[in-house]
Amino acid sequence: MAQQVNGVIAPGKNEPVRVETIIVPDPGPGEAVVQIQACGVCHTDLHYKQGGINDDFPFLLGHEAAGVVESVGAGVTDVAPGDFVVLNWRAVCGTCRACERGRPWYCFATHNARQKMTLTDGTELSAALGIGAFAEKTLVAAGQCTKVDPSVAPAVAGLLGCGVMAGIGAAINTGQVGRGDSVAVIGCGGVGDAAIVGSRLAGAARIIAVDIDDRKLETARTMGATHTVNSRTTDPVEAIRELTGGFGADVVIEAVGRPETYQQAFYARDLAGTVVLVGVPTPEMTLELPLLDVFGRGGALKSSWYGDCLPSRDFPMLIDLHQQGRIDLAAFVTETIGLGDVEKAFARMHEGDVLRSVVVF
Ligand code: APR
Ligand code: ZN
Ligand code: ZN
16 A cells, blocks of 8 residues: 655755655565655755756655665565665666676666655655655665664664765775875865765875865864865965875865866876865866876876765675774764754755754654
């Protein structure tokens, strides 16, 4: 029987979000219904509301979530009712050219549930990133569920579903930060701070945090930054070079997603160093660089999709490391809120007041 639950809807471009009754169908083949326990408020949810992703309103928002599998459809064997899971937005297909070549973290054909959730009048909902977890229950593809240790608080575990994984993965998967490396992270929101945590975990000797907001730099220090640079008042390229013997960092992680910060990252790295772009640019942005510098500085210019993560490998590992006290995922939860507080949380996020507000059910 299809079920009626409360969910947070973005009804139209820039209209305030609101809680509405939504209909969650029974899981079909390859699908699962998950009872959501916690879901973080991410920038991408705000982008959906602002019409910055696409125009497929109404959206069911929320995608950084953890919960318990309630029911599964035919053919689902990897998860079962009762499993505590973190949801991911890149369920790998197993058969595309990336998967077949043994690189499933790049999967080019990730999938979501086939059926749609709806409003009570039958209007189909577009689930944010194929998840839609600002809801008491949601319908996803079973491959979007990764089973993890249930003793971790859902508000903490759920954050692995997006920003925290993107940042940690940008450092350890994409950037391949190694023991003794120098790393600079430009932009210290949730994603940048997670990149700092990942760099520290990987053994970076020097971690330079760059931001335009001193509050963010203070938090970055508690996350593991060894040095901070306010790029509103100090040239970040020069500062990073000074802090690295005059050369630049081995790895520079750009966690803002703007041409000017990408350019800083490009010039703040040492010869043959690596730039990782994990911040997401908007369609009108372009980049101009002297091609001779691209050649002459060598190294690698990489983008990081969702931290190039493989949820089945990385989520349980990071939960284990958190349990052992080797990383502190709880530090990313600034506040827990109710389902009706998402609009207010967007405003706080916009002001830069929070790393993550997390809706807890
Ligand atoms: N230079 C340095 N830092 C900047 C600049 C700049 N020009 N502009 C903004 N910042 C800082 C902000 O002060 C903030 O601390 O970048 C940080 C961005 O953090 P959040 O807004 O919290 O965003 P976050 O969730 O970390 O995501 C960062 O990654 O996944 C993408 O879409 C996401 O593009 C976004 C980026
Ligand atoms: Zn694939
Ligand atoms: Zn997100």
